[in-house]
Amino acid sequence: MVSSLLKLLCIACLITAAHSSAAQVLKTEDVIFKAQKDTITFGATITSPQKKGRYPAVVIVSGTGPQDRNGTMAGHPFFEQIAAYVSESGYVVLRMDDRGVGQTTGVYSQATTRNFAMDALEAVQFLKSYPAVDTTQIGLLGHSEGGAAIAIAAAQCADVKFLVSLAGLATNGLESLFVQNESLVNSSKLSAIDKKRSNEINRLMFSVAYQYAHSDSLKSMLETTYNDWKLKDDVYFQSLGIDRDMFRFPLYSYVNHATGPWYRYFVRYNAEMVLGQIDVPVLAINGDRDTFVLPENLNNWQQYTMAGRHQKVTTYLLESTNHLLQHCETCQPSEYASLGAIPSSTLAKIVDWIRTVTKS
Template sequence: MKTIKSLLLAALSLLFYGHISAQAIKQKEVVFKSKADSITIGATISSPVKAGKYPAIIIVSGTGPQDRDGSMAGTKMFARIANYLTPKGYVVLRMDDRGVGKTTGGYRYATTADFALDVLGALQFLKTEKNVDLRHIGLLGHSEGGAVISIAASQSKDVAFLISLSGLASNGLESLFVQNENLVNTSPMTAVDKKRSNEINRLMFATAFQYAKSDSMESKLNAVYSYWKQKDDLYFKSLGIEHDHFRFPIWSYVQQAIGPWYRYFVSYDPRIFLSKVDVPILAINGSKDVFVDPVNLAYWKQYSSAGQQGKVTTILLPNVNHLLQACQTCLPAEYTKLGEMPDSTLDAVVKWLDETVK
């Protein structure tokens, strides 16, 4: 009976805590303008109910059009972050990407630099909120969002701190090399096809980098591929294997590469922006992240002015993937089976915020 009573009390405590947490948050939908062109951005602001001035955080998404909740692989990463940080005394703004939800524009026509202008629009809007401490507004970026917040922070003195969650701090070309080799090397391809895939990927990425600012990029990519394909056909015949199952998606790759986002991204150099950023930075990566390699943690320190001043804190989480989930195989196919990031990761963020920002 004592055990049952204890369990009931524990359950009631959890329900009470959940009720208090929910009551400690108020949310409102807002719309504001980007600092770029005529984009209108839809967002949600989560705030503590109690009156006062609070530090504020803008959440910035990674590659691909995402909604304000950060709906990925069955999780709602950004909504979870907002709901976790707000009861701890932080205002959190999360927004729909271009062409998603209540945000206008087309995602496919924008670059990482354009996304930074959207963030600066969010920053200007937050400065009009009465419960925001204007001295303590920071940016939290996931994946490519790490590059976005680096650009935005380099362009505004109003950014007080940065938080990178699996955030990019390497240059665009290197990140493409490393990311794709991670994905290829952990795939079920044969050793021969892994070799071929890594070879053509590197060749195409390097060509895209070389001609990123050229009108001839499309013809150059096709010419380089044709040259490689002739050599590769001879190589495959020399192996004496009956069927060739390897295919490089040349048409779709070229169409992506000649677009504005890819041209900007492959040329992206974080040192240009991070060298101007001297605010405190927290960078967290999973050791099994195949999209943003953990080596990026070192770059946050190496490239930023903040790093030179000892104001960068890095945390490497063992056996954790790109979505900051504790993982087994840690491959993308597993993501939908793993649930949300654990409280311990968000506790580390709160601890750093309390010590650094408040």
């Protein structure tokens, strides 16, 4: 979802003096583990306090698009930064390569959000045998689509004891496609007329993809929908008296994407049903300038989950903050690479909350 990229500042330099004085020396270990319920082999890195003992643990779950274990987005290794800060505060953190990336096997394009949820649970099972882990206190931290994945995982497995959502998706798949694509279109350099046309055909195609997600006729229905729209759109454009039509809808690539397993699953994802099965403590953090996962998602974590009804959901809406939890100015994706890492004040909120729910 996410020129010359700025190098991320040294992680240690981003940690406040107060945190540094209390930080523990870290142990870092690269591991390989095999799935118990799949054929996937995972490559991961575990950070933990050097001092012997058993500590609460966190598994980091990535968002849309194949990512390495460090969560490198717009040139910044965000997951590495999170892992370092959280582990220095006294916790074990596992971050892993997505399917088909780095040392993890499998084919990313053939996986769904549910598969990513099951991958997270495989990591939980692995941590249950890791010497430094308190097996009664293992949680999941998900970014963007990873918010949906950790929700699915928690709904499936009682071993997950808490959730941290960072700009995490808590809306239905179809609704999120509407929001994300309209945001991209409306912030683009298209003319007002072409923005209108783009939003119109997108909504039509997304709705058909939703309706026929489980049908073998999805491809033909998408093509028919586009062709019918194109006939009407041609008449509309001719009425404008403009000489040259620059608008193009990427029909071939969209149909290929929409008929794949990830899209078929995602467009039908029912957040209210999944979140309604969750009754573990939840921390949900969003930026107020996030153009991909709107701040309204915080309300859904509160309203849809049993945890919310039991007052076990904590939310933070961060000012002037984008989808990558960076302080921003325009807050558009084009700006991500020129911004810094996640502010230590945000990381401190995560650690303080984990400390509260784990009593550690």
